[in-house]
Amino acid sequence: MVGIVGAGQLARMTIEAASALGIPVVLLAEEPTSAGAQITSRVLLGAPTDAGQLWALAARCDVMTFDHEHIDLEMLTTFEEAGVAVRPGVEAMRMGVDKAHMRETLRAAGLPVAQYAVLDPTDPRPLATQVQDFASVYGWPLVLKASRDGYDGKGVWPVANPAAAASVCARAEAAGIPLMVEIHVPIDFELSALVVRRASETRAWPVVETTQVNGVCRELVMPGQVTPAMATSAQALAVQIADAIGLVGVMAVELFATGDTVLVNELALRPHNSGHWTIEGSVTSQFENHVRAVLDLPLGSTEAAFPHVATVNVFGPADGSDPSGRLAGALAVEGAHVHLYGKEPRAGRKLGHVTVCGADQSDVRNRAWRAARALGTQVPTSVSGQAAVR
Numbered sequence: 281m282v283g284i285v286g287a288g289q290l291a292r293m294t295i296e297a298a299s300a301l302g303i304p305v306v307l308l309a310e311e312p313t314s315a316g317a318q319i320t321s322r323v324l325l326g327a328p329t330d331a332g333q334l335w336a337l338a339a340r341c342d343v344m345t346f347d348h349e350h351i352d353l354e355m356l357t358t359f360e361e362a363g364v365a366v367r368p369g370v371e372a373m374r375m376g377v378d379k380a381h382m383r384e385t386l387r388a389a390g391l392p393v394a395q396y397a398v399l400d401p402t403d404p405r406p407l408a409t410q411v412q413d414f415a416s417v418y419g420w421p422l423v424l425k426a427s428r429d430g431y432d433g434k435g436v437w438p439v440a441n442p443a444a445a446a447s448v449c450a451r452a453e454a455a456g457i458p459l460m461v462e463i464h465v466p467i468d469f470e471l472s473a474l475v476v477r478r479a480s481e482t483r484a485w486p487v488v489e490t491t492q493v494n495g496v497c498r499e500l501v502m503p504g505q506v507t508p509a510m511a512t513s514a515q516a517l518a519v520q521i522a523d524a525i526g527l528v529g530v531m532a533v534e535l536f537a538t539g540d541t542v543l544v545n546e547l548a549l550r551p552h553n554s555g556h557w558t559i560e561g562s563v564t565s566q567f568e569n570h571v572r573a574v575l576d577l578p579l580g581s582t583e584a585a586f587p588h589v590a591t592v593n594v595f596g597p598a599d600g601s602d603p604s605g606r607l608a609g610a611l612a613v614e615g616a617h618v619h620l621y622g623k624e625p626r627a628g629r630k631l632g633h634v635t636v637c638g639a640d641q642s643d644v645r646n647r648a649w650r651a652a653r654a655l656g657t658q659v660p661t662s663v664s665g666q667a668a669v670r
C-alpha cells in the first residue's frame with residue numbers, strides 16, 4: 281500500500297497509474313471532495329501537518345509519499361526516525377520545500393543557478409536595504425521570491441525598482457514570509473528535465489519546453505525549442521542532482537535557457553505538471569514510475585513514444601462554468617487525450633490538461649490548443665506561435 285500526503289490531481293493520476301498495477305493507494309486528504317479523494321474510498325481526512333492523521337496514514341501503508349510540499353519537515357523527521365519509509369526521504373524533500381536551501385545546495389555543488397541572495401530577517405539592516413545592496417551589484421530589475429510555500433507563481437514578485445521591492449518586503453515581513461532575491465534572468469525559454477530514481481537506477485525522460493504566463497504553466501512541448509545538446513546537459517544536471525540528494529521517486533528540474541547556458545530554477549520532488557505529457561507520450565508515465573520507485577520496483581522505460589508531444593493546461597473559464605460540460609467539443613479533436621481532475625470550477629483555476637502526440641510539432645500543438653479551447657481555456661496572447669494554434 282502506498283500512502284500519499286495530499287490528494288490533488290497528482291495523487292489522482294498516481295492512483296490511476298497504481299491501479300493498473302494492482303497497487304492500492306491510501307490518501308491523506310484535506311477535503312473529501314479533493315481531486316484524488318473522489319476516485320478512491322481509501323481516504324483519511326486531515327491536514328498534511330496533522331500528526332495524528334499522519335501516524336494513521338503511516339500505519340496503513342508500506343511507504344509514504346507526497347502530492348505537494350506544504351509539509352512539516354521536522355515532524356516528518358520523527359516519522360523517519362521511527363522507521364516509517366518516507367519517500368523521497370526528509371532530507372531530499374527539504375530541497376523541494378525550501379528554495380533557499382535548494383539554491384545553497386545547488387550553488388555549493390557547483391551547479392549553474394542565477395545570482396541570488398537569501399534575505400536575513402535577523403539582520404539589523406531592513407530587508408529592503410538588503411535588496412538594495414544586492415541591486416548595487418547586479419542592478420534592476422530583480423525578482424523577489426518566497427523561499428517557502430510558493431507555487432504557480434504565487435510567491436514570485438518581479439520588481440523593477442527600490443520602491444516596488446520595499447513594498448514587497450514590507451508585505452512579506454508583515455506576513456512572516458521568508459524571502460530571497462535573484463536577478464531577473466533574460467529567459468529565452470523555459471525547460472523542464474524529469475527524472476526518476478531508486479537506489480539502484482536513475483532514468484531521465486526527454487526534456488520539454490514549458491511556457492509559463494504570470495508564473496503559471498500553460499503549455500509544454502516535447503521537445504519544443506530544446507536542442508539535443510541542451511537536452512543532454514539538462515538531463516545530466518537532473519541526474520546529478522537526483523544522485524547527489526539520494527532521490528527516491530520522480531523529480532522535475534525547472535530550468536531557464538538563456539543564451540548558450542541553462543540555469544536551474546527550482547526542483548519539485550514529486551510528479552510535476554511538466555511531466556503530464558508522459559502519460560500518453562512516453563513508454564512509462566511519471567506517475568507509474570513514481571509508484572515503482574517508491575516501492576523499489578524496477579523502473580520503466582522513459583523513452584518518448586512519439587516524435588512530438590504537446591500538453592496544454594485547462595483552466596476554468598471566466599464565466600465560472602465547468603469544462604466538463606464541454607467535453608464533446610474537446611473529444612471531437614482527433615487524438616486529444618483529455619484529463620479533467622474533477623475540481624470545483626473557478627475562473628482561472630487549473631482544472632485539467634489535454635495531450636496530443638504525433639509526428640509534427642505544430643500539428644500536435646494546434647490540436648492540443650484546439651481541444652483546450654473547446655473546454656473553455658483561452659490562448660494567452662503571450663503564448664508563442666499563437667497564430668499556429670488558432
Ligand SMILES: Nc1ncnc2c1ncn2[C@@H]1O[C@H](COP(=O)(O)OP(=O)(O)O)[C@@H](O)[C@H]1O
Nearest residue numbers: 423430431432433434436462463464465492495
Ligand atoms: N529569476 C527569474 N527571472 C525571470 N523570471 C523568473 C525568475 N524566477 C522565476 N521566474 C518566472 O516565474 C515562474 C515561477 O517561478 P518559480 O521560481 O518556478 O516559482 P513557482 O514555485 O511558483 O513555480 C518561472 O517559471 C519563470 O517564468
Ligand SMILES: [Mg+2]
Nearest residue numbers: 432433534546
Ligand atoms: Mg516553478
